[in-house]
Amino acid sequence: xxxxxxxxxxxxxxxxxxxxxxxxxxxxxxxxxxxxxxxxxxxxxxxxxxxxxxxxxxxxxxxxxxxxxxxxxxxxxxxxxxxxxxxxxxxxxxxxxxxxxxxxxxxxxxxxxxxxxxxxxxxxxxxxxxxxxxxxxxxxxxxxxxxxxxxxxxxxxxxxxxxxxxxxxxxxxxxxxxxxxxxxxxxxxxxxxxxxxxxxxxxxxxxxxxxxxxxxxxxxxxxxxxxxxxxxxxxxxxxxxxxxxxxxxxxxxxxxxxxxxxxxxxxxxxxxxxxxxxxxxxxxxxxxxxxxxxxxxxxxxxxxxxxxxxxxxxxxxxxxxxxxxxxxxxxxxxxxxxxxxxxxxxxxxxxxxxxxxxxxxxxxxxxxxxxxxxxxxxxxxxxxxxxxxxxxxxxxxxxxxxxxxxxxxxxxxxxxxxxxxxxxxxxxxxxxxxxxxxxxxxxxxxxxxxxxxxxxxxxxxxxxxxxxxxxxxxxxxxxxxxxxxxxxxxxxxxxxxxxxxxxxxxxxxxxxxxxxxxxxxxxxxxxxxxxxxxxxxxxxxxxxxxxxxxxxxxxxxxxxxxxxxxxxxxxxxxxxxxxxxxxxxxxxxxxxxxxxxxxxxxxxxxxxxxxxxxxxxxxxxxxxxxxxxxxxxxxxxxxxxxxxxxxxxxxxxxxxxxxxxxxxxxxxxxxxxxxxxxxxxxxxxxxxxxxxxxxxxxxxxxxxxxxxxxxxxxxxxxxxxxxxxxxxxxxxxxxxxxxxxxxxxxxxxxxxxxxxxxxxxxxxxxxxxxxxxxxxxxxxxx
Amino acid sequence: xxxxxxxxxxxxxxxxxxxxxxxxxxxxxxxxxxxxxxxxxxxxxxxxxxxxxxxxxxxxxxxxxxxxxxxxxxxxxxxxxxxxxxxxxxxxxxxxxxxxxxxxxxxxxxxxxxxxxxxxxxxxxxxxxxxxxxxxxxxxxxxxxxxxxxxxxxxxx
Numbered sequence: 001x002x003x004x005x006x007x008x009x010x011x012x013x014x015x016x017x018x019x020x021x022x023x024x025x026x027x028x029x030x031x032x033x034x035x036x037x038x039x040x041x042x043x044x045x046x047x048x049x050x051x052x053x054x055x056x057x058x059x060x061x062x063x064x065x066x067x068x069x070x071x072x073x074x075x076x077x078x079x080x081x082x083x084x085x086x087x088x089x090x091x092x093x094x095x096x097x098x099x100x101x102x103x104x105x106x107x108x109x110x111x112x113x114x115x116x117x118x119x120x121x122x123x124x125x126x127x128x129x130x131x132x133x134x135x136x137x138x139x140x141x142x143x144x145x146x147x148x149x150x151x152x153x154x155x156x157x158x159x160x161x162x163x164x165x166x167x168x169x170x171x172x173x174x175x176x177x178x179x180x181x182x183x184x185x186x187x188x189x190x191x192x193x194x195x196x197x198x199x200x201x202x203x204x205x206x207x208x209x210x211x212x213x214x215x216x217x218x219x220x221x222x223x224x225x226x227x228x229x230x231x232x233x234x235x236x237x238x239x240x241x242x243x244x245x246x247x248x249x250x251x252x253x254x255x256x257x258x259x260x261x262x263x264x265x266x267x268x269x270x271x272x273x274x275x276x277x278x279x280x281x282x283x284x285x286x287x288x289x290x291x292x293x294x295x296x297x298x299x300x301x302x303x304x305x306x307x308x309x310x311x312x313x314x315x316x317x318x319x320x321x322x323x324x325x326x327x328x329x330x331x332x333x334x335x336x337x338x339x340x341x342x343x344x345x346x347x348x349x350x351x352x353x354x355x356x357x358x359x360x361x362x363x364x365x366x367x368x369x370x371x372x373x374x375x376x377x378x379x380x381x382x383x384x385x386x387x388x389x390x391x392x393x394x395x396x397x398x399x400x401x402x403x404x405x406x407x408x409x410x411x412x413x414x415x416x417x418x419x420x421x422x423x424x425x426x427x428x429x430x431x432x433x434x435x436x437x438x439x440x441x442x443x444x445x446x447x448x449x450x451x452x453x454x455x456x457x458x459x460x461x462x463x464x465x466x467x468x469x470x471x472x473x474x475x476x477x478x479x480x481x482x483x484x485x486x487x488x489x490x491x492x493x494x495x496x497x498x499x500x501x502x503x504x505x506x507x508x509x510x511x512x513x514x515x516x517x518x519x520x521x522x523x524x525x526x527x528x529x530x531x532x533x534x535x536x537x538x539x540x541x542x543x544x545x546x547x548x549x550x551x552x553x554x555x556x557x558x559x560x561x562x563x564x565x566x567x568x569x570x571x572x573x574x575x576x577x578x579x580x581x582x583x584x585x586x587x588x589x590x591x592x593x594x595x596x597x598x599x600x601x602x603x604x605x606x607x608x609x610x611x612x613x614x615x616x617x618x619x620x621x622x623x624x625x626x627x628x629x630x631x632x633x634x635x636x637x638x639x640x641x642x643x644x645x646x647x648x649x650x651x652x653x654x655x656x657x658x659x660x661x662x663x664x665x666x667x668x669x670x671x672x673x674x675x676x677x678x679x680x681x682x683x684x685x686x687x688x689x690x691x692x693x694x695x696x697x698x699x700x701x702x703x704x705x706x707x708x709x710x711x712x713x714x715x716x717x718x719x720x721x722x723x724x725x726x727x728x729x730x731x732x733x734x735x736x737x738x739x740x741x742x743x744x745x746x747x748x749x750x751x752x753x754x755x756x757x758x759x760x761x762x763x764x765x766x767x768x769x770x771x772x773x774x775x776x777x778x779x780x781x782x
Numbered sequence: 783x784x785x786x787x788x789x790x791x792x793x794x795x796x797x798x799x800x801x802x803x804x805x806x807x808x809x810x811x812x813x814x815x816x817x818x819x820x821x822x823x824x825x826x827x828x829x830x831x832x833x834x835x836x837x838x839x840x841x842x843x844x845x846x847x848x849x850x851x852x853x854x855x856x857x858x859x860x861x862x863x864x865x866x867x868x869x870x871x872x873x874x875x876x877x878x879x880x881x882x883x884x885x886x887x888x889x890x891x892x893x894x895x896x897x898x899x900x901x902x903x904x905x906x907x908x909x910x911x912x913x914x915x916x917x918x919x920x921x922x923x924x925x926x927x928x929x930x931x932x933x934x935x936x937x938x939x
Binding site for chain 2: 235
C-alpha cells in the first residue's frame with residue numbers, strides 16, 4: 001500500500017518551539033508569588049533517624065513551611081510494584097538520596113539556608129554496597145526480613161541431560177555497572193493549588209498516571225483532584241518516573257500546606273544523587289556446547305543490584321529472565337534472576353530495561369563459542385539463530401516473521417564483516433590494532449505479560465479542518481507526538497501542518513499506562529489510527545451526502561476530498577469539516593487499543609511473554625591503542641527490523657542516539673560508589689559521549705510489517721540501545737585477542753585487565769578481582 | 783550586595799541595568815529577562831545547554847557573571863530568527879530531525895552559529911569540534927552534524 005505521510009521524514013510537530021526557544025520545559029514555568037521547595041537529604045547511606053529538629057529553620061524569615069514524614073496526611077510510601085519507597089524517610093534512611101525534610105520559602109536561597117538549619121540525629125547502620133553481600137543471612141536487612149526481593153526463573157527441557165550431551169562447557173562471569181540516564185534536563189515541577197480543591201502539577205514527568213496515583217494517595221485526594229500536566233520533556237530514557245513521583249508528591253505537599261504555588265528544581269548534583277540508575281548485574285553464564293557449534297544447555301544466574309527501593313526491579317529482571325538466552329536455539333535452559341536491596345541508589349527503568357546487561361553476556365558467550373569451535377561470529381549466529389516458528393526458552397512459538405537472519409546478513413554485508421574480521425585477527429606488532437565485532441538481539445515489544453497494556457489517543461477535528469491530537473502516551477523527545485500525528489494525518493488525508501498535538505494532561509486524556517517499553521508508537525499510534533478512523537467515518541458520511549457519491553469512491557488526499565477513481569478534487573477538507581459540524585455530527589474520535597493477549601506462569605517460568613518481537617544487529621569497528629588501552633570506535637553499522645518506519649528521520653534518530661548511548665555503556669560510563677557514596681555528581685566526572693566520541697553510523701532499516709502495529713510498525717527506542725556495548729567488546733577481542741568481562745571497557749580494564757579503585761588514602765590503588773586479561777600480549781597461535 | 787551598572791545589547795536591543803555582581807548570565811537571562819530559551823543543565827560549564835554568543839563567541843552563560851557583559855553584545859536562541867524569518871540553522875535542524883527532546887538545541891544552535899559566522903565552509907571534523915562542548919543524549923549527534931553542514935551550504939547560496 002502506498003502511503004502519503006507514513007514513512008516520510010516529516011518535521012516533528014514540536015520542532016518549531018524547540019528551535020526558537022519558546023518550548024516550555026519544566027523549569028520555564030513560573031507564576032506570581034511562587035515559593036521555592038527544597039529537600040533535605042540523608043547524611044548517611046543507611047541510618048536510623050532518631051530525631052528531627054526543625055525549630056531553628058522554622059524561625060528563619062521567609063520560611064513558609066517545613067515538613068517531615070509525619071506531616072504527610074495519606075500514604076507515606078509509594079511504588080508501582082512494591083510499595084516501599086519513602087516520599088520522606090520516616091524510620092530510617094536507606095540511601096544518600098533519601099529525602100528527610102522539606103522546606104518551602106520565599107527564595108531559593110532562604111530555602112537552602114533553612115534546610116541547612118534542620119538538625120537530624122542519626123544512628124548509623126552497617127552499609128551494604130555489594131549485592132552478593134546482601135544475600136548473606138548475616139547481612140543487615142534494608143527492608144523487612146530479606147534483602148532478596150525478586151526471583152524470576154525460566155526452565156525448559158532438562159538441564160542435567162543437556163550438560164551430559166555437551167562436548168564441552170563454557171562458564172564465565174560478567175559484570176555490568178550502574179549508569180546514569182543523563183537527560184540533559186534535570187527534574188523540575190511547579191505545583192499550584194487548584195481552584196476547586198486539589199492540586200495541579202506541571203513538570204518533567206514521564207509516567208504521569210503512576211505519579212498521579214501516588215500524589216493522590218499521599219494527599220488523600222481523589223484522582224480527579226490531582227492534575228498532572230507534562231511540560232515539554234528534556235529527555236528521560238526511563239529516568240523521569242519514580243524520581244519525579246517523589247518530586248510531585250513533595251511539591252504537592254508543600255503546596256497544599258502553604259496554599260501557594262511551589263516550584264522545585266533539582267540541580268544536576270541533586271539529580272545524580274537522588275535519581276535511580278540502570279541496574280548493575282553480576283551474570284553467571286554456563287553453556288554446554290557441541291563440537292558442531294550448537295548449544296545443548298544454558299544455565300544462567302543473574303544478580304541485580306536493586307539499590308534502596310524496589311522501583312521497577314521486578315519488571316526489569318523479568319525482561320532479563322525472558323530474554324537471557326538471546327535469540328538462539330537451546331532445548332535445555334535454566335535461568336534464575338534475582339534482585340536484592342543494597343544502600344546504593346535504587347535502580348529502575350532505563351532504556352533497554354534489563355536487556356543491555358544480558359545481551360552483553362549472551363553476545364560475549366556467542367563469540368567465545370565461535371572461537372572454541374573454529375567458526376566466525378557471523379556463522380555461529382546464523383547456525384544458532386531463531387527462525388520463524390522457533391520456540392523460545394519460555395515456550396513461546398514465534399509466529400510473526402522472525403527476521404534475525406535477514407538483519408544479520410544485511411549488516412554483515414554493509415560492514416564487510418567477514419573480510420575485516422579475518423584480516424584483523426592476523427597477529428600484528430603495531431601498537432594500534434583494529435577489530436570488528438557484532439552483536440544480535442531480539443526483544444519483546446511493549447509491556448508483555450508485565451501487566452495491562454492499553455492506550456488511548458484523541459483525534460479532534462475543528463470546524464475549520466484543523467486537528468488537535470492528544471494522548472495518554474507522552475513525548476520525551478523520542479517523537480511520539482509526531483508519530484501519532486503522522487498516523488492521524490495519513491488516515492485523514494491531511495498535511496502535518498494541520499495538526500496540533502497537546503502535551504499530556506492526566507485530567508484530559510485517559511490513563512494509558514506508562515510510556516515505556518518502546519510502546520509509544522505501537523500502542524499510542526494504533527489508538528491514534530482508530531481515533532482518526534472514527535472521525536473519518538463521520539466526515540466521509542458527510543462528504544457522501546454532499547457529493548451524492550458512494551463512500552467507497554471517495555478519499556481524502558492532500559487536504560482535499562477527492563474522487564478516488566480519478567483523483568479529481570471535489571471539496572476541501574475544511575469544507576467537509578464545516579459541513580460535518582453543521583450536520584451535528586461528532587468530529588471527535590477516541591481511539592483505544594488493547595494489546596493482543598500475553599500470558600505468564602511465574603511458577604513454571606513459561607509463557608507467551610510478549611505479543612511480538614523485534615530483531616536487530618550492531619557491528620562495531622574499533623581501534624585499540626595497546627599502549628594506553630584507549631578504544632576508538634571508527635565505524636558502526638546499526639540494523640533493525642522496525643516493522644514499519646512511521647517517520648524515517650525519527651527512526652534514524654533512534655538508531656544513532658541508541659548507538660551513542662550504548663557506546664557510553666560499553667566504553668566510558670560508570671556511576672561509581674564508594675561504600676554507597678556516589679563518587680560523581682555532575683558531568684565533569686560522569687562522562688557521556690560527546691560529538692567527538694560517536695563515529696559515523698551506517699543505518700539499515702528493515703521493514704517486515706507486523707499485524708500488531710499501526711501500518712505494521714513495531715518498536716525502535718530500546719532495541720537501538722541494547723547491543724552496541726557487546727558489539728564493541730567483541731571488536732576489542734578481535735583486535736587484541738583478549739576479552740573484557742566487565743564493562744565499561746575503560747583504559748585500565750583494556751590495558752591492565754582491571755579497574756583502578758581509589759580506596760581510603762588518595763593515591764593508593766586497590767587491585768580488584770581480575771575479570772579481564774591484559775591486552776598487552778596476544779596468546780600464541782592467534 | 784552593591785549593585786553594579788552595566789550597558790549591554792541583548793538580542794539586538796540596548797539595555798542599561800543595575801545588577802548584583804554575583805549573578806550569572808544564565809540566571810539573569812532566564813529569571814530577570816524571561817529569556818528561558820537558554821537552558822540550565824549542569825551549571826558548571828560541562829553540558830553546553832546554556833551556550834549563548836558573547837560578542838560572537840560561544841560561551842557557557844552559567845560561567846559568565848553579568849558584569850562581564852558590560853559593553854558587549856549577547857545573542858541568545860530567541861535572537862536567532864530575524865523579523866520572524868528563521869535562521870537557516872533553525873530550518874535545517876528541523877529538516878534533519880536534529881531536534882529530539884530539544885533541551886540541548888538552543889545551545890547547539892548557538893555553538894553552530896558561532897562556527898558558521900567564522901568558518902562558513904566547515905568540514906565534518908570542524909563541525910564536531912565546534913559542538914564538542916554541547917552534550918546531547920538523544921541524537922548521537924549524527925543528524926546535528928548533518929544539519930549544520932546543510933545550513934552552511936544554504937548560507938553560502
